[in-house]
Amino acid sequence: MKACPLLLLAFALALPLHAAPSDEDLLKFVKERAKLERLTPQPVDMAARVALLCGEPGKRSLKEGPHEGAKFVIYSNDAAALPVFDPWGKFPEGSLLLKEKQGREDDKTKLYTGMLKREAGYFPECGDWEFFTVDAEAAKITERGKLANCATCHEEYQKGDFVTKVYAAPVQLSGGRIVLHSSKAQVQGEKLQYEEKQEKNTLGFWVNPADWASWHFQVAKPGTYTIHVWQGCGKGSGGSEVELKCAGQSAKFTVEDTGGFQNFKEREVGQVTFDTAGPQALEVHALSKPGAAVMDLRQVTLVPVK
Numbered sequence: 001m002k003a004c005p006l007l008l009l010a011f012a013l014a015l016p017l018h019a020a021p022s023d024e025d026l027l028k029f030v031k032e033r034a035k036l037e038r039l040t041p042q043p044v045d046m047a048a049r050v051a052l053l054c055g056e057p058g059k060r061s062l063k064e065g066p067h068e069g070a071k072f073v074i075y076s077n078d079a080a081a082l083p084v085f086d087p088w089g090k091f092p093e094g095s096l097l098l099k100e101k102q103g104r105e106d107d108k109t110k111l112y113t114g115m116l117k118r119e120a121g122y123f124p125e126c127g128d129w130e131f132f133t134v135d136a137e138a139a140k141i142t143e144r145g146k147l148a149n150c151a152t153c154h155e156e157y158q159k160g161d162f163v164t165k166v167y168a169a170p171v172q173l174s175g176g177r178i179v180l181h182s183s184k185a186q187v188q189g190e191k192l193q194y195e196e197k198q199e200k201n202t203l204g205f206w207v208n209p210a211d212w213a214s215w216h217f218q219v220a221k222p223g224t225y226t227i228h229v230w231q232g233c234g235k236g237s238g239g240s241e242v243e244l245k246c247a248g249q250s251a252k253f254t255v256e257d258t259g260g261f262q263n264f265k266e267r268e269v270g271q272v273t274f275d276t277a278g279p280q281a282l283e284v285h286a287l288s289k290p291g292a293a294v295m296d297l298r299q300v301t302l303v304p305v306k
C-alpha cells in the first residue's frame with residue numbers, strides 16, 4: 001500500500017519538535033565528560049545533608065549514616081558554562097549540568113546527578129529542567145524526568161534559574177577560559193560596588209575614579225589570552241580611560257557610551273600573557289572620568305589565543 005504523502009506530512013508535523021534525548025545520549029555526556037567544561041578545578045566538599053539528598057534513588061534518608069563524607073565536581077556543556085558564574089544567569093535550551101559525586105576519602109565516583117534544560121513548558125515549576133541520575137559506572141540512567149525529589153531542593157534556587165551556583169568563583173575552566181564576574185570582585189574605595197539587583201547585576205556606582213576592583217584566580221594553563229569586558233555607559237558619560245593590570249602587564253581602553261549604564265556591550269580590549277601557572281590577580285582602575293560615572297562592568301573573561 002502506498003502511504004499518502006499528505007498524511008505523512010501531517011504526522012511529521014504532529015511530532016514534538018523537541019524530542020527528548022535518549023538515555024544513550026545522556027550516558028554519552030557522562031562517559032565523555034572529559035570533553036565537557038569542568039567548572040570546579042578541584043573537587044569541593046559536599047554538605048552532609050546534600051550528600052544524602054542530592055543522590056541515588058531509594059537511598060535518600062537522613063537516618064542513613066549522615067557522616068559519610070562526599071565531594072563533588074561540576075561539568076557543563078558550552079551553553080551552560082557562563083550562566084553558572086552569573087547569579088542571575090539564565091540557561092538556554094540544551095544546557096547540560098553534571099555533578100559527579102566522589103567519596104571524600106577514596107576519590108571514587110559514587111554516582112552522577114544531572115540537569116538538562118528542555119523546551120519551554122516542559123517543567124515550568126522548575127525552570128524546564130529535566131533531572132537525571134546515573135550509576136557510578138556511567139552504565140545506566142537510574143532515574144530521569146520531572147523528579148519531584150530533586151525539584152524540592154532546586155526550587156529554592158529560582159534566582160539562578162534553579163541552579164545552585166554555590167561553587168561559582170573566579171576560575172579558569174578546563175577549556176581555558178577564565179571567568180571573572182562582577183559578583184565575585186573585591187572592591188576598594190568609597191562608592192564602587194557590586195549592585196546585585198537583577199536589572200543591575202554589575203560593578204557600578206563608579207563615581208569616585210580612585211575606586212578600583214580586582215579578582216584573584218588560579219591559572220592552570222600558561223599562555224596568551226585576549227581580554228573581554230562587558231561594559232555599559234550612560235548617554236553622555238563615555239570617554240573614561242580604564243586600565244586593566246594583570247601579571248605585570250597593562251591593557252588600556254576608552255569606555256564607550258552604550259546609551260545606558262546597563263546596556264552591556266562585550267568588547268575585546270587587549271591581551272595578557274601568563275608565563276607560569278599559579279595564582280594571579282586582575283585589577284581594574286579608572287584613569288579619568290569625564291562624565292557622571294566611569295562605567296558599569298558586568299564581567300571580564302580571558303580567552304586563550306589559539
Ligand code: HEC
Nearest residue numbers: 046050053054097099113114115131132150153163164165
Ligand atoms: C538536599 C537538597 C538537594 C536535593 C534533594 C538535590 N540537590 Fe542537586 N544540588 C544541591 C546542592 C546544594 C548543590 C550544589 C553542590 C553541592 O553542594 O553538592 C546541587 C547541585 C546539583 C547539580 C549541579 C548544578 C547546580 O545546581 O549547582 C546538579 C546537576 C544537581 N544538583 C542535580 C540534582 C538531581 C538530579 C537531584 C535529584 C536526584 C538533586 N540534584 C537533588 C542540593 C540538592
